[in-house]
Amino acid sequence: MRKLLILGAGTAGTMMLNKLHNVLDKNEWQITIVDQYETHYYQPGFLFIPFDIYTKKDVIKPKRDFFPTGVNVVMSEIDRIEPDKNRVLLKNNQVLSYDYLIIATGSKIRPEETEGMKGELWYKNIFDFYTIDGALALRNFFKHWEGGKLVLNITEMPIKCPVAPLEFVFLADWFFTEKGIRDKVEIHFVTPLPGAFTKPRAASILGDFLDKKNIKLTTEFNIARVDNENKKIVSWDEQEIPFDVLVTIPTNMGDEAIERSGMGDELNFIPTDKHTLMAKGFDNIFVIGDATDLPSSKAGSVAHFESDILFENFLDVIDGLEPKAKFDGHANCYIESGFGKGILIDFNYDTEPLPGKFPLPGIGPFSLLEETKMNHYGKVMFRWMYWHLLLKGQELPIESQMTMAGKRV
Amino acid sequence: MAAVELLGKTIELDADGHLANMEDWSEDLAKELAKQEGIEELTEKHWMVINFLRKEYQETGSVPSIRKLTKQSGVNTKELYQLFPKGPAKKAAKIAGLPKPKGCV
Numbered sequence: 001m002r003k004l005l006i007l008g009a010g011t012a013g014t015m016m017l018n019k020l021h022n023v024l025d026k027n028e029w030q031i032t033i034v035d036q037y038e039t040h041y042y043q044p045g046f047l048f049i050p051f052d053i054y055t056k057k058d059v060i061k062p063k064r065d066f067f068p069t070g071v072n073v074v075m076s077e078i079d080r081i082e083p084d085k086n087r088v089l090l091k092n093n094q095v096l097s098y099d100y101l102i103i104a105t106g107s108k109i110r111p112e113e114t115e116g117m118k119g120e121l122w123y124k125n126i127f128d129f130y131t132i133d134g135a136l137a138l139r140n141f142f143k144h145w146e147g148g149k150l151v152l153n154i155t156e157m158p159i160k161c162p163v164a165p166l167e168f169v170f171l172a173d174w175f176f177t178e179k180g181i182r183d184k185v186e187i188h189f190v191t192p193l194p195g196a197f198t199k200p201r202a203a204s205i206l207g208d209f210l211d212k213k214n215i216k217l218t219t220e221f222n223i224a225r226v227d228n229e230n231k232k233i234v235s236w237d238e239q240e241i242p243f244d245v246l247v248t249i250p251t252n253m254g255d256e257a258i259e260r261s262g263m264g265d266e267l268n269f270i271p272t273d274k275h276t277l278m279a280k281g282f283d284n285i286f287v288i289g290d291a292t293d294l295p296s297s298k299a300g301s302v303a304h305f306e307s308d309i310l311f312e313n314f315l316d317v318i319d320g321l322e323p324k325a326k327f328d329g330h331a332n333c334y335i336e337s338g339f340g341k342g343i344l345i346d347f348n349y350d351t352e353p354l355p356g357k358f359p360l361p362g363i364g365p366f367s368l369l370e371e372t373k374m375n376h377y378g379k380v381m382f383r384w385m386y387w388h389l390l391l392k393g394q395e396l397p398i399e400s401q402m403t404m405a406g407k408r409v
Numbered sequence: 410m411a412a413v414e415l416l417g418k419t420i421e422l423d424a425d426g427h428l429a430n431m432e433d434w435s436e437d438l439a440k441e442l443a444k445q446e447g448i449e450e451l452t453e454k455h456w457m458v459i460n461f462l463r464k465e466y467q468e469t470g471s472v473p474s475i476r477k478l479t480k481q482s483g484v485n486t487k488e489l490y491q492l493f494p495k496g497p498a499k500k501a502a503k504i505a506g507l508p509k510p511k512g513c514v
Contacts, residue, residue: 156475194496220495224486236490266476 001030002318005088005098007078007257009035011043011391012289012303013104014066018393019311021068032072032096034088038063041132042386044300047164047336049135050142051175056132058383066391078105078257083282100284100318102310103270105258107160107290107298111250114155116226125231126246129168130160141245142175147184148244153233154191155223158267159252160290160298162198163345165189166206167336168247173213174338188216190233190241195219199352202345205369209337252298254291269293274349275326277310283317286310295349296329304390305330308400330402332358334379342375344368348402354409359398361406368407415441425509427502434506442504448493451504455492458484462505472502472510 004020006013017033024031045059067073077091087097109130111117117126127141128134152169159165169189176182189196189210195203196210196217210217224236232240254268263270263279271280272292279285288310289303296302306327313323329349337343344366345353357364365374389396411422416437421429428434428442439459443451451459461482465473475498479486493500498510 192496222490222496236486237494266474266480 002028002099003097004029004031004100004102005096006031006033006102006104007081007088008104008106008255008289008291009033009040009063009067009073010104010106010289011300012106012291012307013102014040014063014391015304015307015393016102016104016288016310017071018066018068018391019307020314021071022393023315026070030072031070032074032098033067034074034076034078034090034096035063036075036077036091038075040066040391042383043130044161044386045383046129046132046135047167047171049132050127050129050138050168051171052139052143053171056136059132061387078255079260080257081261081263083261083263083279083285086284098284100314101286102314103258103279103285103287103291104289104303105255105291107252107254107269109250110253111248113251113253114223114225114248116228117155117248117250119226119228121226121228121231121246125244126226126248128248128250129164130249138247145245147176147181149186149188149242150245150247151188151190151233151241151243152247152249153221153223153241154193154249155251156192157198158298159249161333162297162299163333163335165191165249166196166210169215170209170213170338171336173215186216187214188218188241188243190218190221190223192222193219199347202347202353202369206335206343209343209371213338252290258291265293267293274329276313276323277306277327278313278317278323286314294327294329296327297331297333299331299333300386300390301332302330304396305332305400307393328401330400332398334375334382336376336379337371340376341371341373342377342379343371344375344378346402346407351402351404351407354407356407358406423508427508428506431506439504439506442506446493446500446504448500448504452492454484454488455504458482458489458492458497458501459505462501462507466505466507472498472507474498474510 006017040061040063042059045054048054079089079091081088089095123137127138154165169187176185196207197203222236223233225234232242234240254264258264258268270287272287274294277286279287288306290298309325309327312325316323332346335343346358347353355369358366358368366378412419420433423429489497502510
């Protein structure tokens with residue numbers, strides 16, 4: 001028997017499990033997946049919870065609903081990977097050996113990395129929306145808030161879903177308009193980047209949307225600490241921005257087990273070949289999703305496109321061949337812009353987001369870098385696709401390699 | 410491709426405004442690049458950072474992040490922002506003749 005071990009049953013790990021389970025011969029392969037939590041969260045849904053658009057039950061399902069039968073499921077925290085011994089030690093004292101390893105341990109927020117972030121105002125006036133607890137606490141805060149300074153701050157890059165902070169302020173603009181208190185809420189988007197987004201053309205177009213929606217933008221602000229007493233965030237070069245409510249995107253880091261294994265960079269992300277998705281320096285370890293150090297977005301769409309590439313390369317490698325499929329960094333993001341509209345971007349390592357139509361050139365139905373109702377429906381539909389197709393490893397009607405067709409240069 | 414005239418030579422730049430050819434770099438050129446970034450004089454601490462970046466780049470093929478810099482170069486984050494105001498990683502990499510750090514997408 002050959003052994004495949006998958007670490008992490010989030011979006012990426014679950015997709016790989018289902019895809020490979022469908023094709024690997026059950027008489028030859030034993031597949032094991034490890035995770036410490038029973039609940040699967042639809043993370044793109046967290047964004048909508050503070051604005052009471054989704055509830056908790058819209059974003060959770062049991063992980064076991066997505067595991068095919070015949071797979072060995074182990075619920076435990078990972079202690080460490082010992083790649084030179086081809087084995088993984090678990091916190092429940094189990095030792096799992098493998099022939100091939102797929103690491104999908106993701107990334108998570110680390111508010112304690114910033115001085116004062118988890119101080120006395122945490123979940124009183126300071127919130128994240130990258131966890132279910134943060135999103136729910138913020139919903140409860142907004143319910144009774146009568147207005148003031150709302151500051152959204154990105155601590156440092158890279159972060160999971162780089163468009164979510166923008167969506168958050170767009171939705172806040174809509175939410176407080178509907179509530180009739182938009183004139184009492186000052187929305188301020190504070191980022192360490194030189195613009196509203198990471199890529200120049202999208203940054204300029206998205207920056208115009210901020211302007212249009214009367215959202216203030218401060219760029220190149222690198223937060224050093226939170227001053228709880230005076231409700232201010234302070235940058236390394238001593239700029240200060242006051243807040244009544246701070247919505248923070250804290251430092252994102254890979255799992256501590258990666259650090260314990262000595263396999264990560266300074267943020268616990270694993271050095272990964274950006275085309276083959278193999279862990280650098282190993283010929284039997286693949287890495288997928290947020291756990292990699294790839295210069296691509298940390299997003300579900302990226303994990304999805306990676307899963308097609310990893311699938312092909314895995315099947316080559318177990319047959320003793322060189323991995324041939326090459327990941328191009330493709331990302332595809334629906335940006336909720338409020339008032340029932342959305343903006344869509346599609347890009348990869350080499351091509352920044354461009355205007356045009358998607359997925360059918362000239363037809364759409366989605367419009368790239370434009371605000372349309374149809375783009376919003378795309379986002380709404382996606383939740384259904386996520387639960388029913390994507391996690392189960394089924395084909396989606398989008399190519400894993402980005403195409404220039406339909407884009408205007 | 411963009412180019413600038415520095416020290417009597419035409420220096421080619423990449424799309425991000427960093428040196429296109431690392432061989433063009435010299436300590437004297439670094440001083441000129443620093444001036445363009447508004448840093449009039451490169452102190453010993455500046456050089457500690459620049460040399461650390463160049464060494465890391467030669468060993469690993471990529472420009473280290475601020476986090477790695479502060480962990481290993483012996484200069485803390487606060488100082489780093491004083492030495493290279495605004496974006497220290499980007500600015501220091503530019504002066505060191507290296508490409509823009511990937512970090513963010």
